[in-house]
Amino acid sequence: MATGTILLWPGAITLSDGTSGNAFCQAQVAKSTGTAPTNGPSLFFTELLFDAATDEHCFFTFTLPSDYSSGGIININWKRASLTTVVNVVWKAAVAAVTPGATEVPNSKALNTVATTTTACSTTSQALVTTAITLTMDSAAVGDMVTVMLGRDADNASDTLTVDAQVTDVNFTYTTT
Ligand SMILES: [Ca+2]
Numbered sequence: 001m002a003t004g005t006i007l008l009w010p011g012a013i014t015l016s017d018g019t020s021g022n023a024f025c026q027a028q029v030a031k032s033t034g035t036a037p038t039n040g041p042s043l044f045f046t047e048l049l050f051d052a053a054t055d056e057h058c059f060f061t062f063t064l065p066s067d068y069s070s071g072g073i074i075n076i077n078w079k080r081a082s083l084t085t086v087v088n089v090v091w092k093a094a095v096a097a098v099t100p101g102a103t104e105v106p107n108s109k110a111l112n113t114v115a116t117t118t119t120a121c122s123t124t125s126q127a128l129v130t131t132a133i134t135l136t137m138d139s140a141a142v143g144d145m146v147t148v149m150l151g152r153d154a155d156n157a158s159d160t161l162t163v164d165a166q167v168t169d170v171n172f173t174y175t176t177t
């Protein structure tokens with residue numbers, strides 16, 4: 001028994017369709033203001049931008065690997081777009097696990113219970129913070145099509161950061177067999 005990790009790449013998200021309740025995050029390529037090294041480029045990375053007032057969402061889909069035993073945590077590295085005040089961001093996440101076969105169909109599947117976690121922002125502008133959300137795993141089993149929804153619960157009263165929250169990298173961890 002150990003901890004397995006699946007990388008959830010921000011460049012490979014699925015976006016919701018923008019209908020009521022289904023707002024999507026934006027993505028952008030960030031360029032560091034740091035001085036490029038000799039014989040190398042500046043630092044670039046992709047980040048997902050989550051609004052301060054409207055709940056926005058994205059989805060990561062993967063096949064649950066053969067060494068999956070139990071559990072499921074989404075770990076999010078993120079930062080505030082600006083400012084240094086003492087404030088919080090509320091993140092939310094949920095899972096849909098579809099087992100191949102005739103008993104359930106992805107096109108009629110719903111997300112399971114939405115979990116939220118409130119995390120204090122760094123008081124350094126644009127410094128990374130890590131949030132871990134324990135997922136309700138929807139009876140997920142080896143080989144399932146697993147989709148993890150990540151969103152910002154921006155209209156939650158406890159979400160007090162007044163600018164975008166920017167997600168840089170994400171992974172999913174679980175207990176192996
Ligand atoms: Ca909300």
Ligand SMILES: [Ca+2]
Nearest residue numbers: 052053154159
């Ligand atoms: Ca807010």
